[in-house]
Amino acid sequence: MSQLPSIRWGILTTGKIASWYVYDLVLSRPDAKVRHIVQAIGTSDVKRGKSFAQKYCPEENPSIYGSYEEVYQDPNVDIQEKNVLCEKPFTLNAHEAKEVFEAAKQKGVFIAEAMWLRHRPLVLELQRLLHQEKAIGEVFRATSDFGSELDIPNLPLDKYYRQNALGAGSLLDMGIYSLTWVMLGLDDPGLVANREKPKILASQDHWEDIETATSAILQYPGRQGIFTSTTKASGNPDLLARIYGTTGSIEVHGGCPSLPEGFTVYPPFEGEPGGKEADSKITRGRERLYDFKAPGRGFQYQADNIALDVLNGKLESSIIPQAETIRVMEIMDEIRRQGGTRYPVD
Numbered sequence: 001m002s003q004l005p006s007i008r009w010g011i012l013t014t015g016k017i018a019s020w021y022v023y024d025l026v027l028s029r030p031d032a033k034v035r036h037i038v039q040a041i042g043t044s045d046v047k048r049g050k051s052f053a054q055k056y057c058p059e060e061n062p063s064i065y066g067s068y069e070e071v072y073q074d075p076n077v078d079i080q081e082k083n084v085l086c087e088k089p090f091t092l093n094a095h096e097a098k099e100v101f102e103a104a105k106q107k108g109v110f111i112a113e114a115m116w117l118r119h120r121p122l123v124l125e126l127q128r129l130l131h132q133e134k135a136i137g138e139v140f141r142a143t144s145d146f147g148s149e150l151d152i153p154n155l156p157l158d159k160y161y162r163q164n165a166l167g168a169g170s171l172l173d174m175g176i177y178s179l180t181w182v183m184l185g186l187d188d189p190g191l192v193a194n195r196e197k198p199k200i201l202a203s204q205d206h207w208e209d210i211e212t213a214t215s216a217i218l219q220y221p222g223r224q225g226i227f228t229s230t231t232k233a234s235g236n237p238d239l240l241a242r243i244y245g246t247t248g249s250i251e252v253h254g255g256c257p258s259l260p261e262g263f264t265v266y267p268p269f270e271g272e273p274g275g276k277e278a279d280s281k282i283t284r285g286r287e288r289l290y291d292f293k294a295p296g297r298g299f300q301y302q303a304d305n306i307a308l309d310v311l312n313g314k315l316e317s318s319i320i321p322q323a324e325t326i327r328v329m330e331i332m333d334e335i336r337r338q339g340g341t342r343y344p345v346d
């Protein structure tokens with residue numbers, strides 16, 4: 001008999017991310033900290049809701065509702081009107097995020113952005129190595145790219161990739177991850193001073209009015225983050241992010257920046273490029289590999305942390321506090337302002 005605390009989720013939508021999330025939510029795993037129950041599903045199409053439940057949580061028997069409102073009204077759901085975990089990007093701009101947080105504060109309910117990357121054990125260990133152990137000395141630079149080739153002009157018009165009103169573009173969909181990687185590399189979570197807003201230099205490309213590529217530099221005093229995102233080409237899974245320190249560097253690898261599987265800590269490079277000897281090469285010393293392959297995609301870490309926050313009566317996530325969601329949104333607002341991407345809500 002399980003002694004774990006339990007929580008009852010209401011799932012809004014039956015799209016791709018909802019299926020990924022529910023799949024991991026009900027994974028059977030020895031490290032679970034919470035028993036996650038899929039209590040209700042809200043969708044525009046009840047038939048689709050039923051086949052979604054059959055496919056992704058066949059043992060859960062959730063209530064299927066033809067509207068999101070009915071999920072909010074279901075008294076058996078814990079993660080609903082009272083408490084919300086909202087998919088990234090949390091909103092389309094910082095102004096909207098502040099409004100939502102204010103509304104949650106007025107109601108006294110929990111709300112958090114589902115930036116699941118930050119909940120991964122891999123990220124927590126990386127932050128400890130970087131900022132507590134100083135495994136590569138003082139970090140002075142971080143880079144990351146998230147590319148996923150999407151044929152934007154030929155996608156159906158109802159896809160969010162085609163609608164600026166739904167946040168179309170690579171930045172809010174994927175760049176938010178490469179931005180997060182450089183922030184994770186550069187920001188010591190223990191130092192309030194590192195929660196400052198960096199100076200930003202940014203440029204964006206568009207197809208019609210849909211943003212298709214973003215490049216940005218974040219300049220902090222003495223350290224720089226360089227990140228890119230695009231829907232024009234897929235990125236290199238061997239190098240999701242690179243963090244440079246005064247005594248070494250770290251490379252992150254995996255499926256893509258939202259699905260990291262491990263990282264390698266390298267000592268500094270040695271040798272002289274184009275040195276005197278004909279066979280002179282740049283070499284590097286012995287690396288150390290950290291492997292974090294997870295069962296499923298890894299949403300379970302976020303689910304456990306959020307559920308424990310809710311069960312402990314917190315009103316915001318300890319991993320991604322509301323101020324951090326706003327800081328990320330403000331950085332993306334400024335990138336879009338410089339890059340010329342406007343949404344109707346701006």
Ligand SMILES: NC(=O)C1=CN([C@@H]2O[C@H](COP(=O)(O)OP(=O)(O)OC[C@H]3O[C@@H](n4cnc5c(N)ncnc54)[C@H](OP(=O)(O)O)[C@@H]3O)[C@@H](O)[C@H]2O)C=CC1
Nearest residue numbers: 013014015016017018042043044045087088089158173258
């Ligand atoms: N954390 C992660 O790894 C991932 C996060 N995401 C994020 O999740 C969000 C959704 O992405 P994804 O699941 O891929 O999208 P999908 O297009 O697969 O699904 C979106 C769902 O949203 C619902 N919906 C509500 N209003 C609208 C509308 N106006 N137009 C279209 N759909 C609508 C529909 O559900 P229904 O008909 O059932 O009501 C639809 O199935 C995005 O914000 C994306 O950035 C996406 C992929 C991975």
Ligand SMILES: O=C1OC[C@@H](O)[C@H](O)[C@H]1O
Nearest residue numbers: 088148173174177256258
């Ligand atoms: O959040 C995400 O992560 C994975 C990507 O493929 C997807 O487009 C994005 O929304």
